[in-house]
């Protein structure tokens with residue numbers, strides 16, 4: 001009918017606009033139609049008003065800055081590639097999670113579950129009192145979240161930030177790890193690269209792979225997270241050890 005035709009026309013115009021815009025040319029592969037449709041829906045629903053440039057391009061996802069609604073201002077938009085080459089590894093992180101069972105071998109379903117898992121993990125972290133970007137919307141392979149920045153510029157990672165007080169930073173990270181663990185989650189990829197320093201506040205990111213304690217490897221992941229964090233703070237001059245950190249998290 002007429003409304004559907006109008007919608008199709010508007011969508012084609014949106015697609016042309018996105019394909020022509022410079023910020024998306026950085027992508028080696030232009031977004032597929034389903035991703036464009038997801039972006040379009042987010043625009044229609046008011047979560048995104050305009051796209052800014054790319055912030056980071058990783059193995060599975062690219063993060064863009066964008067203008068959100070009036071309340072949120074700048075937002076971060078994380079777009080996962082459906083054809084992520086290592087979806088088999090991604091699937092490993094969904095094992096045993098009662099929220100995402102029975103995915104089978106479908107690449108698309110694994111990636112889509114992954115994005116919903118990241119959204120759900122962000123929510124759970126907030127509930128547990130851990131500072132993470134507030135998740136705002138999820139649409140297919142696209143996650144919209146609070147933009148972490150310093151006066152409009154994106155926040156540096158802990159690896160890039162200059163720490164004035166590593167002792168305090170360590171105490172905060174340690175407490176965040178304990179709270180996450182208490183809420184039944186292990187980050188699974190925690191290091192100085194997945195912690196941002198935003199206006200003096202530490203913020204944990206990239207929780208898509210975070211697993212619940214049901215996961216057969218959750219213990220191993222916690223050990224690895226603790227080793228990464230301890231080794232970073234050792235280089236910052238602190239006398240800390242991964243096994244002590246892990247024991248403290250488990251016992252408190």
Ligand code: ADP
Pocket residue numbers: 055056057058059060061062063076078133145146147148149154155157193194205206207
């Ligand atoms: P990847 O899986 O590619 O590592 P991340 O979630 O760690 O994805 O994001 C990659 C980079 O994008 C981060 O190191 C950070 O610089 C930036 N980034 C991610 N989320 C946000 C956010 N909410 N606000 C600001 N920058 C972000």
Ligand code: MN
Pocket residue numbers: 193194206
């Ligand atoms: Mn990361």
